[in-house]
Amino acid sequence: MPTRVLPALDELLGQMSVVTIPLHARFRRVTHREAVLLDGPAGWGEFAPFLEYEPREAARWLAAAVEAAWVGWPDPVREVVPVNATVPAVAAGEVAGVVARFDGCRTAKVKVAERGQSLDDDLARVAEVRRVMGPDARVRVDANGGWSVDDALWALDALSRHGLEYAEQPCATVEELAALRIALARNGIDVPVAADESIRKAEDPLLVARLEAADMVVVKVAPLGGVRAALGVVEACGLPAVVSSALDTSVGIRAGVALAAALPSLEHACGLGTVALLDGDVAAAPLVPRGGALGIRPVEVSRNRLEALAAPPDRVRWWRERVAACHAELASSSGSIGA
Template structure:
């Protein structure tokens, strides 16, 4: 693959953005931003990801910084609200940050919480959206098959659109789908981690493990790669599709929006409104939902905000060293170049 050069060091920025609520076990979201010839790109794989996996995220960031995305087919993209594992009493306040959104994704299976917490939270979301809203739950692989069957049997009464990554691996996703059907529980299964952390993102569809596939620009290696995967999923496999994000800054979200806007027939609200979960951003015009949509277009980082949210010197070094390693890996043919077709 043709791997672009990295921008010079003074055009590489590392930020640490506060979150409004603990999400995915963190309260600060770190990201490295690349100021390239075509615009801004983001490199923000989670800290626990190894270099091989993180290199795919760098491929996406370099694509944004050095190349141009496909022409959009629409000027805005519908998005869902994202509800962290908050208490039921706090749900209304979270939903208020997503004005006009008629779909909500609700985090469940949070460590330290139980099914009663999930039921209360989902009930509060259903009440907030009303009977015509769409409710998704996301367990991030936190249940085993038995736990997922019990939980989804209980949650099904709230009319779920789907359950995202209820169990951790592809084989268990397939087993769960069989058991849900046998039990008469009508909850479609969506795959997220099983796609974005797989060498072959299409394997989950081939295994009959999901009704819906969640695709994200950064883990797949860029907008172009996501559109390729989406085309195959639509043409060869009987699965739905949702474009989502990985708690990106608005720079990273813009790439996801570009991908969703280039799809010929998006049928589900995208998980691209998560700037509403951030307590700060890198642009004066963050991609926040308005009337349930976010606009399509490039995002430019602001110098003052980059300075305000600059990471500590120690974290700056950590990210820049990671950047160099992942770039070398891409140049050697690893990372994104190894994703299956």
């Protein structure tokens, strides 16, 4: 089976559906998730780069969708993938309700450093996660690059009292991550650092490994251009990997499961349970964790769900233009996808 293909633009536009799905709680400052679903010969693919991404960056998301729908994925080496709960930057009183949506998960990723909130808000949220999930659960925090090195050092010192598995992207740049790792060690703060945006949004994702800026990497299929491309990044970095999602529908989550299932080693629960954050899905049987894990199974997209969640005509036009712009980027760069 070929691993490099770029369908004609007319073929993509003819096979796309655009949906808008409300969220249970605000996430990344949005209340609805828009996505393009592509129906190809190998199955369904999802194209859903966040709205602020320019075509050059968003084109990798289209490459991932084409891989899923026109090519397919590598063979798995495991049949079950452990999954974490994801807790948005909600008030502490809402934590129990969020965690309850993630059946059997014993790891939680907690959003911190939210714009307009304080460290006290973060401390209260993380403390409540620890209380709800118990002393044996794993708790990790994700700052999305929201802290300076000094702020991260201060915050992680305070948050570490709740026992952190690691801190995901505490600072924005690779250089800051490297400086923070040194500062944490010097101050005796035992919190490993994971790189997310410094991998998926970087022109050079391997800089993290060269500068020893992280203890592990967080990889997402769509921003890296597909499962094969993500596997290549993980291999080149030589660091433990955590597979995460980008607030995907079940179609996008299935691609994440394909990546997690194909990794030679998988030491940590993956952030692939986020369909639970959506108030609706395109699949008749949504891909949500059961007993804290996801099994490898097909995702059957429901035509009725596509119709019920269909975006209004102006948003469909907007996404068609975006697909065209990203298609042009892929065609001009290499005319192909995959690796």
